[in-house]
Amino acid sequence: MTKATASRAEIRDFYDDCAAVLDAEDLAAFPAFFTQDCLYRVISRENHDDGLDHAPIHCRGKAMIIDRVTSTREVALYQPRSLRHFISGVRILSDDGDEIRSSANFLIIESLVEQEPQILMVGRYLDRIVREEGELRFRERSCVYDNYHIRTTLVIPA
Amino acid sequence: MTDWTRVADEGDVTEGEPFPTEIDGVEIALYRMEGDILAMGDICTHEHVRLSTGWFEDGRIECPLHQSCFEVRTGKCVPGGPAWQDVPVYAVKIKDGEIYVKASS
Amino acid sequence: MTTAAIETPPAKCWPEDGITRVPAWIYSDPDIYAREMQTFHYGKTWNFVGLDCEVPEPGSFKRSWVGERPVIMVRDHDGTINVVENRCAHRGSLICWETRGKARDLSCPYHHWSYDLKGNLMGLPFLRGAQGKGGMPRGFDKSQHGLTRLRVAVRGGTVWATYSEDTLSFEEYTGPEILERLDRLVSRRPLRLVGYSRQMVKSNWKLYWENSRDPYHATLMHPFLSTFGILRTDGDYHSVPLEGGKHEYTYSQFDPELRNRTSEASQQIKSISNDLKIQDTEVVTSVIDEFNDGMMGAFQLFPTVLVQQYFNCLVVRHMIPKGPGAHELAWTYFGYADDDEKMRELRLKQSNLVGPAGFVSLEDSEVLSLMQPVVESRPDSQQVLEMGGHGTGAQSTMMTETLIRAFYEFYRREMKL
Numbered sequence: 192m193t194k195a196t197a198s199r200a201e202i203r204d205f206y207d208d209c210a211a212v213l214d215a216e217d218l219a220a221f222p223a224f225f226t227q228d229c230l231y232r233v234i235s236r237e238n239h240d241d242g243l244d245h246a247p248i249h250c251r252g253k254a255m256i257i258d259r260v261t262s263t264r265e266v267a268l269y270q271p272r273s274l275r276h277f278i279s280g281v282r283i284l285s286d287d288g289d290e291i292r293s294s295a296n297f298l299i300i301e302s303l304v305e306q307e308p309q310i311l312m313v314g315r316y317l318d319r320i321v322r323e324e325g326e327l328r329f330r331e332r333s334c335v336y337d338n339y340h341i342r343t344t345l346v347i348p349a
Numbered sequence: 350m351t352d353w354t355r356v357a358d359e360g361d362v363t364e365g366e367p368f369p370t371e372i373d374g375v376e377i378a379l380y381r382m383e384g385d386i387l388a389m390g391d392i393c394t395h396e397h398v399r400l401s402t403g404w405f406e407d408g409r410i411e412c413p414l415h416q417s418c419f420e421v422r423t424g425k426c427v428p429g430g431p432a433w434q435d436v437p438v439y440a441v442k443i444k445d446g447e448i449y450v451k452a453s454s
Numbered sequence: 455m456t457t458a459a460i461e462t463p464p465a466k467c468w469p470e471d472g473i474t475r476v477p478a479w480i481y482s483d484p485d486i487y488a489r490e491m492q493t494f495h496y497g498k499t500w501n502f503v504g505l506d507c508e509v510p511e512p513g514s515f516k517r518s519w520v521g522e523r524p525v526i527m528v529r530d531h532d533g534t535i536n537v538v539e540n541r542c543a544h545r546g547s548l549i550c551w552e553t554r555g556k557a558r559d560l561s562c563p564y565h566h567w568s569y570d571l572k573g574n575l576m577g578l579p580f581l582r583g584a585q586g587k588g589g590m591p592r593g594f595d596k597s598q599h600g601l602t603r604l605r606v607a608v609r610g611g612t613v614w615a616t617y618s619e620d621t622l623s624f625e626e627y628t629g630p631e632i633l634e635r636l637d638r639l640v641s642r643r644p645l646r647l648v649g650y651s652r653q654m655v656k657s658n659w660k661l662y663w664e665n666s667r668d669p670y671h672a673t674l675m676h677p678f679l680s681t682f683g684i685l686r687t688d689g690d691y692h693s694v695p696l697e698g699g700k701h702e703y704t705y706s707q708f709d710p711e712l713r714n715r716t717s718e719a720s721q722q723i724k725s726i727s728n729d730l731k732i733q734d735t736e737v738v739t740s741v742i743d744e745f746n747d748g749m750m751g752a753f754q755l756f757p758t759v760l761v762q763q764y765f766n767c768l769v770v771r772h773m774i775p776k777g778p779g780a781h782e783l784a785w786t787y788f789g790y791a792d793d794d795e796k797m798r799e800l801r802l803k804q805s806n807l808v809g810p811a812g813f814v815s816l817e818d819s820e821v822l823s824l825m826q827p828v829v830e831s832r833p834d835s836q837q838v839l840e841m842g843g844h845g846t847g848a849q850s851t852m853m854t855e856t857l858i859r860a861f862y863e864f865y866r867r868e869m870k871l
Binding site for chain 3: 233235237238241243244245246247248249250251252254255257258259261262265266267268269270339340341342343344345346
């Protein structure tokens with residue numbers, strides 16, 4: 192019997208920790224959740240289901256995630272906002288002792304000045320997770336959003 | 350299905366009026382035309398509907414839904430409607446005033 | 455300025471200063487908006503509907519829009535492409551519900567009226583009634599009740615449609631300069647669909663239309679450009695209005711050495727932080743000069759699209775008006791059928807630059823959505839367009855509003871304002 196990479200509870204904690212970093216706008220801490228050779232993308236369900244590769248956020252490798260974080264923190268211009276992630280239905284789809292494939296639903300509520308909070312994005316995470324130096328890391332994270340439109344702008348990674 | 354199946358009495362099928370029936374779940378319609386009794390598949394090849402509820406005129410049955418037309422003698426789809434595939438036709442024999450159809454598949 | 459609040463609503467006439475001023479009421483007035491749709495989108499213009507690679511086989515269809523009207527772009531059995539309204543001729547219901555797909559014919563879900571791929575009405579249920587009752591009158595002529603069909607022009611891998619019989623040929627409509635730039639991107643090699651981004655922006659469509667004619671804002675509001683030396687005020691840049699202001703193009707020569715240089719102009723922009731380093735330089739430096747001209751740029755083909763080449767990221771920004779106060783941006787990213795693996799990945803990477811999350815475009819929708827309610831709150835106010843002088847000629851600088859002035863010269867003429 193191959194040994195499990197992580198328990199469901201551990202995966203759930205990993206998801207919550209990653210979301211907490213984004214909710215706190217502590218973007219500098221975000222790249223640490225990924226392996227060096229990762230793929231991180233935020234992709235519409237329309238493209239994903241149709242086998243189309245384009246993703247509004249497409250980071251091949253941790254360096255590109257760092258660039259996105261730097262750009263968002265230091266360069267990009269956007270109105271102040273608060274994000275709250277709500278993650279549910281965390282499931283382990285497979286675990287071969289080396290890599291876990293897991294999924295979860297996400298709901299991100301965005302609050303802007305002068306406006307009622309609204310749904311920024313709803314969808315599911317499709318992930319491949321490995322353990323490096325004892326810590327879980329995303330080798331691949333696809334945030335597949337169900338929204339037909341992105342409302343105004345997508346600034347903070349999902 | 351290779352056997353002859355009795356489907357109606359000869360008097361049941363009148364000129365100008367399709368006679369719907371079925372053999373082992375296969376929908377068929379009988380037509381009386383130019384002295385012959387003809388048997389043709391009764392489901393339109395475009396959408397699932399019984400052709401016999403449509404309009405029978407000049408040797409053609411017109412589908413009630415989208416007016417696809419089929420030649421009753423041959424099952425040929427007449428170009429111009431949304432259907433593009435033919436419907437099957439079946440051999441008919443009359444014995445002692447009863448109609449038999451061979452619904453070979 | 456207390457008197458301004460009690461002034462009567464502004465008369466709908468253009469300010470005396472001409473095209474150096476734009477009256478704010480044109481961004482919210484419903485009558486103006488309706489007239490724009492009639493004059494432009496439903497008038498004598500060619501509207502973008504899609505790429506031929508989106509409908510690869512007979513029966514392949516894709517939903518699109520001309521103005522606010524939903525249309526279907528569909529490849530016919532003989533390989534030609536048709537564009538018909540996505541509106542049943544019977545009661546006006548939406549026929550095609552899927553974004554993309556494949557079908558033998560077009561059938562309305564409401565009463566199952568069925569049309570061929572040219573939009574001809576082939577049949578309708580119970581034309582002759584049921585059990586001898588009901589049905590259409592004897593004189594009902596199916597040939598008079600097809601889908602509204604638009605004229606279609608195909609240029610390279612792009613598909614365009616017009617409502618008007620009087621629209622010039624596509625080539626005459628675009629003029630030679632736009633045609634050359636379009637062909638450069640879409641006519642030399644078969645296209646490959648990379649994917650879509652869709653974005654809803656709560657602003658009048660013209661604010662976005664002006665935005666992509668406004669190089670003045672580019673290095674100021676999109677600091678990513680100047681920070682990473684992609685586009686700078688001291689670089690080579692050209693703003694060229696065309697066809698009486700109807701279309702335009704802008705372009706620059708890409709200079710990978712710019713990152714290492716500073717100049718007076720770039721130092722004036724406070725957003726440049728020379729200590730910021732890009733980690734994955736491949737995004738902006740491993741550019742393949744696939745058109746062998748070292749150029750990057752964009753052009754507007756009025757009234758629907760900005761076609762953009764950002765290094766190796768190729769994208770059509772399709773502006774779909776959704777009432778006076780909103781528009782959808784449908785971004786269609788494309789490449790070429792013979793792209794190798796390296797090029798495919800490069801295009802995906804560089805598409806981080808433009809789109810709803812684009813490093814050099816996310817600010818646009820952000821600022822315009824905040825701008826719309828402000829503009830609506832003062833319909834009597836005026837925009838000032840004097841950067842680069844008062845004229846409408848081509849200029850070799852980013853510090854100009856000549857393209858916006860040229861647009862309003864065209865706009866006023868067509869709208870009779």
